[in-house]
Amino acid sequence: MSTPQRVLVLFAHPALHKSRTNRKLIEGVEALDGITFHDLYEAYPYLHIDVAAEQALLLEHDIVVFHFPFYWYSTPAILKEWQDLVLEHGWAYGHTGNALRGKRLLCVTTTGGREDAYQPDGHNRFTMRQLLAPLEATANLCGMGFLPPFVVHGTHLLDEDAMEHHHSDYRRILLALRDGRIDPERASLFPRLNTDLEAIFVDEEG
Ligand SMILES: Cc1cc2nc3c(=O)[nH]c(=O)nc-3n(C[C@H](O)[C@H](O)[C@H](O)COP(=O)(O)O)c2cc1C
Numbered sequence: 001m002s003t004p005q006r007v008l009v010l011f012a013h014p015a016l017h018k019s020r021t022n023r024k025l026i027e028g029v030e031a032l033d034g035i036t037f038h039d040l041y042e043a044y045p046y047l048h049i050d051v052a053a054e055q056a057l058l059l060e061h062d063i064v065v066f067h068f069p070f071y072w073y074s075t076p077a078i079l080k081e082w083q084d085l086v087l088e089h090g091w092a093y094g095h096t097g098n099a100l101r102g103k104r105l106l107c108v109t110t111t112g113g114r115e116d117a118y119q120p121d122g123h124n125r126f127t128m129r130q131l132l133a134p135l136e137a138t139a140n141l142c143g144m145g146f147l148p149p150f151v152v153h154g155t156h157l158l159d160e161d162a163m164e165h166h167h168s169d170y171r172r173i174l175l176a177l178r179d180g181r182i183d184p185e186r187a188s189l190f191p192r193l194n195t196d197l198e199a200i201f202v203d204e205e206g
Contacts, residue, residue: 002180002202004034008061009108009174012040012068012079021110021155022069024163025170032171034178036061040078047081054086059099063177064144066135067108069155073124073131083138092142101143104184106150106177106193107132108170114154129191145184150193169194176201 009029013022016039030037038057044050058064068075090096109128117123118131128151129136139146150173152158152166173193176182180202187193187200 005063005178005180006061007035007063007065007174007178008057009035009037009065009067010040010079010082011037012066012076012082014041014076014078016041019069021152021158021163021166022067024167025108025110025152026067027167028171029174032174032178035174040082041076044078047078049078049082049085051085051088054082055088055091055099058086058103061103063104063106064100065106065108065174070109070111070113073126075135087138087142098143102145104145104147105135105139106147107135108150110152110155112155114157115151118153127191147182147184148187148190148193148195152194166194169197172197 009026011022011026013019016023026037029035036057040049066075066079068079074080087093087100088097091099109132111118111128113124118126118128120127124131128149132149136146150170158166173182182193182200183202190196190200193200
């Protein structure tokens with residue numbers, strides 16, 4: 001029996017009323033047992049982040065999910081502000097900064113660009129894993145494990161069936177993370193966490 005993992009989703013979409021893909025992805029996430037859903041733009045519309053509250057929330061969880069639409073090859077502004085303020089020296093990193101050690105970070109993101117654009121010879125010239133390197137380096141500095149990202153590409157081209165499929169994959173991944181049913185070593189062989197779900201699950205949910 002795996003130890004249950006407490007999962008914190010830090011969601012950052014600055015214009016949720018215009019969102020199609022992420023609005024679908026987060027449908028029902030709030031109601032999942034053992035998953036804390038925290039909408040950063042809703043909590044801090046003026047980006048005045050409550051550092052103590054955010055640090056307390058982090059301490060209560062084992063897996064942190066950054067969930068955001070990909071903006072300018074990076075995160076929306078609030079997630080950068082969150083990192084700049086919350087990941088304090090002496091708390092998250094540095095000699096006495098051990099608060100996040102042993103936890104894991106997962107990035108969940110959606111891109112307008114298609115998957116083939118995110119290749120060394122593609123339109124955007126870099127892979128998603130390369131572009132997410134600053135977040136991977138941040139996780140590393142804080143002693144956190146970094147999972148391959150969950151990425152939905154080509155958002156403008158997704159029909160209803162494709163959206164349902166990604167929504168279902170996201171839900172299954174969150175539940176599997178919570179239940180300790182994802183094998184991090186097998187997952188690390190894939191560019192995306194949602195490349196082949198059956199291959200990374202320790203066993204299927206009952
Ligand atoms: C300010 C801004 C910057 C964007 N930058 C990128 C980008 O760098 N790469 C990309 O593939 N798509 C980019 N997009 C497209 C978004 O990633 C895409 O619209 C979003 O993931 C769709 O999700 P939503 O329906 O939840 O908004 C950008 C969109 C906006 C508004």
